[in-house]
Amino acid sequence: MHFHVFDAAGESLGSFGTADHGRRAVTKQIDRFSFAERASHWVSAICFLYAALTGLALWSPKLFWLSGVFGGGEVVRAWHPWAGMIFSCALGVMIRRWSAQMQLDEDDQIWLAKSHLYAQNIEAGLPESGRFNAGQKMLFWTQSAAALGLVFTGVVLWFPESMPRALRLGAILLHPACASVSIGGIIVHIYMSTLGVPGALQAMVRGTVSEEWAKSHHGKWYREVAGR
Amino acid sequence: MTTVAKLIDTTLCIGCKACEVACQEWNEQEFTLGVFANTYQTLPDLAPNFWNLIKFNEEYKDGAQAWLMAKYQCMHCAEPGCLKACPSPGAIVQLPNGIVDFHQDNCIGCGYCITGCPFDVPRLSPTTKKVYKCSLCSDRVGAGLTPACIRTCPTNCLTFGARADLVQIANQRAVELKADGHKDAGVYDGPGVGGTNVIYVLKHASTPESYGLPKDPTIPWTVALWKGPLKWVANAAFIGTAVGAMLHYLKFGPKEVHGDKAD
Incomplete structure (x- = not known):
């Protein structure tokens, strides 16, 4: 016998090859991300993608063709900074909501030291994670720091004619440097949230996860919300 | 020529x-x-x-x-530092006779050339948003x-x-x-x-x-670092991360939810 377990949204959460699991055809859903969290995440995600792709167009003449996809170089030059501004506002909402939950605790330190096990999908030796695991926390702080650098250097590059030369010289290097960190991080983030961890995308779209998903990936958080 | x-x-x-x-x-x-x-x-x-x-x-x-x-x-x-910094192909051209020319049709007005120029020569027009x-x-x-x-x-x-x-x-x-x-x-x-x-x-x-001439003018080191080592390292990192993610999925697959046995 081979059963699929479906969540409330009708998405497959994975398949189970033994008959034992057939009884769990309907699973209980737990709220994971509020509307405000999801909205700020996706506003920032769309602005980030636009800013990253248009930014890559300005990163190298060999990638300038990307600007054609978004209406040409002049359009990109005009809108890239605004996308950055909206992105930083949405990120500001996420930082306000999450920074307390993103503090690394002692378990997270152990988790990080053993993160090679996580990468190999061997979770047995790892401490249970809270609402966010240590990898997500590291990504959060890396992206926030890079974004802060991007905003400040971005404003300098936005108005070259009214900025002191010394600032422009710094910004022209630091802006792409911060962007590189942030794009590198987002590649990992997109992989983990789509292919890497099935169910993660639906958590950020519909806001819910199955009880089993919560137990598996965020055991400490699951016990908090389940009250046991 | x-x-x-x-x-x-x-x-x-x-x-x-x-x-x-x-x-x-x-x-x-x-x-x-x-x-x-x-x-x-x-x-x-x-x-x-x-x-x-x-x-x-x-x-x-x-x-x-x-x-x-x-x-x-x-x-x-x-x-030319301006040409090194310019993202838009054809906006700044170096002619075979050595003249460095700006083609405003291709200029997007980013102003990177102004920062790249060691002599502080290009000027951005606030009306046309092009550099001259x-x-x-x-x-x-x-x-x-x-x-x-x-x-x-x-x-x-x-x-x-x-x-x-x-x-x-x-x-x-x-x-x-x-x-x-x-x-x-x-x-x-x-x-x-x-x-x-x-x-x-x-x-x-x-x-x-x-x-009013700069002493020992060179392409600003921040521009050279961006258009040199930073670009190589970052491009390698982007491609490496994406390929790494693909290989990871092929080798280890997704993180499945544990069954009841784990409880």
């Missing part, structure tokens, strides 16, 4: 500003009214519609008051004419020709000046940017700043 150049022998400049007017007229630029600021300089700085400025500076040199005048415009570098600078009259040169400023110079302070010839003339002139007692005389042609196609003869060559 022969590399062309402009020689500016500052010892022969009388500050008449005829070259400024010729530049404005040939390039059909509007004249901007300046304000008298106790100087013989026409305008305080280059502008999007003012590509050629005789900088004027008064200093004590060798115990005497000196009027230091130097024509200032694009230097047409062999290794001296073209060494590439249109005239292409038609076999000399640039407007040189055509108009009444004192032979300006000479146009093959770069190699002009370097020789400049060095010869520096030797003459030294023989005349100007021990600090020399040639200024930007070796740090591979040589400039605007060459100066200066009486006080050890202090080009006195003429």
Whole structure:
């Protein structure tokens, strides 16, 4: 016998090859991300993608063709900074909501030291994670720091004619440097949230996860919300 | 093709500003009214519609008051910092004759060239959102004419020709000046940017700043680092991360939810 377990949204959460699991055809859903969290995440995600792709167009003449996809170089030059501004506002909402939950605790330190096990999908030796695991926390702080650098250097590059030369010289290097960190991080983030961890995308779209998903990936958080 | 150049022998400049007017007229630029600021300089700085400025500076040199005048415009570098920084292909072109030309049709107005230029020459127009600078009259040169400023110079302070010839003339002139007692005389042609196609003869060559010229100009190291090592490292990291993610999925697969057995 081979059963699929479906969540409330009708998405497959994975398949189970033994008959034992057939009884769990309907699973209980737990709220994971509020509307405000999801909205700020996706506003920032769309602005980030636009800013990253248009930014890559300005990163190298060999990638300038990307600007054609978004209406040409002049359009990109005009809108890239605004996308950055909206992105930083949405990120500001996420930082306000999450920074307390993103503090690394002692378990997270152990988790990080053993993160090679996580990468190999061997979770047995790892401490249970809270609402966010240590990898997500590291990504959060890396992206926030890079974004802060991007905003400040971005404003300098936005108005070259009214900025002191010394600032422009710094910004022209630091802006792409911060962007590189942030794009590198987002590649990992997109992989983990789509292919890497099935169910993660639906958590950020519909806001819910199955009880089993919560137990598996965020055991400490699951016990908090389940009250046991 | 022969590399062309402009020689500016500052010892022969009388500050008449005829070259400024010729530049404005040939390039059909509007004249901007300046304000008298106790100087013989026409305008305080280059502008999007003012590509050629005789900088004027008064200093004590060798115990005497000196009027230091130097024509200032694009230097047409062999290794142009503007071109290195420019993201838009075809907005800045380096012609086979050495002229560095801006094509405003392809310019997106990002202003990176302004930061990349070690001489602080390009100017962004707030109205057209495009960057402008001296073209060494590439249109005239292409038609076999000399640039407007040189055509108009009444004192032979300006000479146009093959770069190699002009370097020789400049060095010869520096030797003459030294023989005349100007021990600090020399040639200024930007070796740090591979040589400039605007060459100066200066009486006080050890202090080009006195003429408003940067000392030892080079492409800013932050621009060079961005367009060099940072780009290689980051491109490798982007591709490496994406390929790594793919290989990870193939080797380890997704993180499945544990079954009841884990409880």
